Amino acid sequence: MVLLSGGLDSATTLAIAHAEGWDCLALTVGYGQRHAREVDRARQLAEGLGAIEHRVIDLDLAAWGGSSLTGDGEVPRAAPAGERAAASIPSTYVPARNTVLLALALAYAEARDAGAIFLGVSAVDYSGYPDCRPAFVDAFRALARVATRVGLEGRAPEIRAPLINKSKAETIRWGLALGVDYALTWSCYDPCPDGRPCGGCESCRLRAKGFAEAGVEDPLGSDASPGGPGGVRRG
Amino acid sequence: MVLLSGGLDSATTLAIAHAEGWDCLALTVGYGQRHAREVDRARQLAEGLGAIEHRVIDLDLAAWGGSSLTGDGEVPRAAPAGERAAASIPSTYVPARNTVLLALALAYAEARDAGAIFLGVSAVDYSGYPDCRPAFVDAFRALARVATRVGLEGRAPEIRAPLINKSKAETIRWGLALGVDYALTWSCYDPCPDGRPCGGCESCRLRAKGFAEAGVEDPLGSDASPGGPGGVRRG
Numbered sequence: 466m467v468l469l470s471g472g473l474d475s476a477t478t479l480a481i482a483h484a485e486g487w488d489c490l491a492l493t494v495g496y497g498q499r500h501a502r503e504v505d506r507a508r509q510l511a512e513g514l515g516a517i518e519h520r521v522i523d524l525d526l527a528a529w530g531g532s533s534l535t536g537d538g539e540v541p542r543a544a545p546a547g548e549r550a551a552a553s554i555p556s557t558y559v560p561a562r563n564t565v566l567l568a569l570a571l572a573y574a575e576a577r578d579a580g581a582i583f584l585g586v587s588a589v590d591y592s593g594y595p596d597c598r599p600a601f602v603d604a605f606r607a608l609a610r611v612a613t614r615v616g617l618e619g620r621a622p623e624i625r626a627p628l629i630n631k632s633k634a635e636t637i638r639w640g641l642a643l644g645v646d647y648a649l650t651w652s653c654y655d656p657c658p659d660g661r662p663c664g665g666c667e668s669c670r671l672r673a674k675g676f677a678e679a680g681v682e683d684p685l686g687s688d689a690s691p692g693g694p695g696g697v698r699r700g
Numbered sequence: 701m702v703l704l705s706g707g708l709d710s711a712t713t714l715a716i717a718h719a720e721g722w723d724c725l726a727l728t729v730g731y732g733q734r735h736a737r738e739v740d741r742a743r744q745l746a747e748g749l750g751a752i753e754h755r756v757i758d759l760d761l762a763a764w765g766g767s768s769l770t771g772d773g774e775v776p777r778a779a780p781a782g783e784r785a786a787a788s789i790p791s792t793y794v795p796a797r798n799t800v801l802l803a804l805a806l807a808y809a810e811a812r813d814a815g816a817i818f819l820g821v822s823a824v825d826y827s828g829y830p831d832c833r834p835a836f837v838d839a840f841r842a843l844a845r846v847a848t849r850v851g852l853e854g855r856a857p858e859i860r861a862p863l864i865n866k867s868k869a870e871t872i873r874w875g876l877a878l879g880v881d882y883a884l885t886w887s888c889y890d891p892c893p894d895g896r897p898c899g900g901c902e903s904c905r906l907r908a909k910g911f912a913e914a915g916v917e918d919p920l921g922s923d924a925s926p927g928g929p930g931g932v933r934r935g
């Protein structure tokens with residue numbers, strides 16, 4: 466059971482799970498984020514990366530606000546590295562997002578008797594969100610053991626975060642070795658009405674840094690033209 | 701922030717939070733359960749018990765099956781007490797339901813800077829669900845501290861389960877003292893096309909036992925007629 470947002474990290478995570486030999490069920494949650502595009506990409510990725518099933522469920526996490534990513538406010542530009550305190554959490558943080566996503570994954574996993582839940586969080590090249598850190602994954606692991614029937618029976622699904630200690634460059638290299646088509650992944654936080662990543666938000670910045678450090682070109686690019694390389698379908 | 705299903709326990713919990721002086725935000729999750737009726741009741745209860753806001757969000761936990769409560773299967777009759785092993789978990793268990801509900805509550809609570817989350821679980825007169833026990837509440841409390849921005853800032857919402865050690869009869873007496881109109885609460889698991897609780901499912905059995913032990917009559921009854929006492933609006 467793999468949480469698949471349609472971004473670079475979750476696509477790599479699905480490829481990792483598939484390469485380990487799991488029969489993968491993919492789950493995409495449309496949580497009121499700006500990008501229906503991400504859900505489209507997730508469908509293509511799930512198929513391309515060998516998931517045997519892909520579920521998309523809708524959930525309106527924008528109902529109560531609390532984030533620039535789900536609201537009408539402007540997505541902030543990434544601050545230069547020197548200006549940003551390591552401990553700060555940007556306004557793009559969606560309250561308790563990964564808790565909600567993992568809870569839904571746990572429900573799906575238990576209903577289908579899945580042996581593991583994979584999620585693509587990383588605490589290296591990341592935005593400082595609290596629910597991307599090892600402490601969060603550990604706490605959810607403990608919760609899964611007591612919250613479920615399968616947990617009480619001693620067979621709670623493993624909670625796997627294979628990228629948690631990987632830099633974006635390491636993730637990209639791993640994914641390329643597994644055949645991930647990064648042209649299908651989407652990272653930008655902006656609405657991107659012209660179908661191009663903005664290149665200026667925190668997520669675009671982390672992606673660009675990752676490809677640069679990996680020494681490969683981003684097939685999507687930040688100035689890729691519509692209908693460009695890699696069969697990218699633009700929303 | 702009070703999780704309000706429309707049942708007896710969550711209504712009492714809202715009344716308790718209100719009596720403690722909290723400005724209460726109520727959250728009802730339509731999770732693919734059989735009862736749109738419960739959502740209707742929740743709206744009436746939220747208003748009647750002084751919630752300053754009530755949100756209803758839809759979520760299809762029936763998408764992947766795994767429970768007789770969200771599926772098309774028959775809701776089982778309660779087994780006689782002597783026949784049921786204490787440790788067994790009935791088929792009405794919805795995989796990871798309370799984990800999902802608390803995760804959504806945590807998102808709502810953090811977005812609105814709520815000081816506490818109240819939920820109406822009890823581990824006394826209950827159906828044996830794993831996510832109604834103190835160990836579950838404790839694990840979620842630990843998770844909330846590391847999963848959120850407010851948690852990292854040392855002000856995670858308290859996770860309160862005031863009924864966790866209360867019998868159904870104690871809950872009912874407490875609620876009556878606080879003015880809860882139990883005619884508005886709904887407990888039955890069955891579809892009840894005629895608008896009457898079935899009287900035979902586990903939830904009806906626990907409710908009947910509670911009222912009997914409390915020494916008061918259930919205003920809903922198991923054979924209440926449509927449009928009967930207490931202003932009950934039938935679905």
